[in-house]
């Protein structure tokens with residue numbers, strides 16, 4: 001867990017360079033714009049005000065404005081390096097009037113009640129240990145009738161992780177606080193969300209990750225090594241190999257989540 005804003009960042013400049021080389025400029029999670037579009041499928045974002053929690057390097061926040069017509073999007077993250085990259089990207093794309101990026105320590109969200117039509121998040125909520133507090137906060141900042149739509153890395157159960165899962169999480173070396181889809185849904189219902197739905201993305205990512213590993217070991221290896229060094233890439237190849245085992249077993253469960261804040 002990241003305790004303060006000034007703790008050593010987990011997503012430092014090297015991590016950003018590595019993940020963007022693998023997943024695309026501005027993306028620190030898999031699937032690119034197509035997967036983001038699937039997360040918000042069927043929702044109308046045009047003219048809406050959106051919060052992107054754990055926005056990372058900002059590519060998705062910008063995509064929600066550029067390609068879904070959001071009126072305004074705020075990208076929020078606890079780490080400084082990602083927010084600095086995201087801000088530069090918004091300026092470069094000429095979107096600083098419709099997109100802003102906010103950095104603050106973990107804890108209560110630094111936004112007033114009922115500020116957003118939509119709260120979005122992509123593969124960031126696994127870093128937040130207290131799921132009940134997290135969804136109470138998301139519920140608070142949503143307007144009545146507002147929607148929550150997210151993708152998130154989960155574990156298939158809330159028991160003791162398998163030795164393969166422990167090995168994978170240790171290989172990542174990141175502050176993962178994984179919980180099951182059912183645990184997330186429970187936290188959402190406790191917070192007051194209605195129409196809570198879950199969509200399993202393991203079958204999709206299991207195959208995508210296999211391709212990522214092949215590209216990392218093969219065609220991407222020289223360019224990514226030039227960007228971050230061979231030791232960094234080799235470590236990540238080992239991490240991807242450990243991840244593939246828990247994707248194949250089904251214990252690693254990338255999942256989409258949806259819910260609605262009832263009116264009144």
Ligand SMILES: C[S@@+](CC[C@H](N)C(=O)[O-])C[C@H]1O[C@@H](n2cnc3c(N)ncnc32)[C@H](O)[C@@H]1O
Nearest residue numbers: 027028029054055056077078079106122124127
């Ligand atoms: C895997 S990256 C995903 C970034 C971005 N959503 C994307 O898909 O490109 C996870 C992000 O969650 C952020 N994060 C970690 N703890 C957080 C917290 N408590 N609240 C919000 N964001 C957090 C990290 O700093 C990082 O930028």
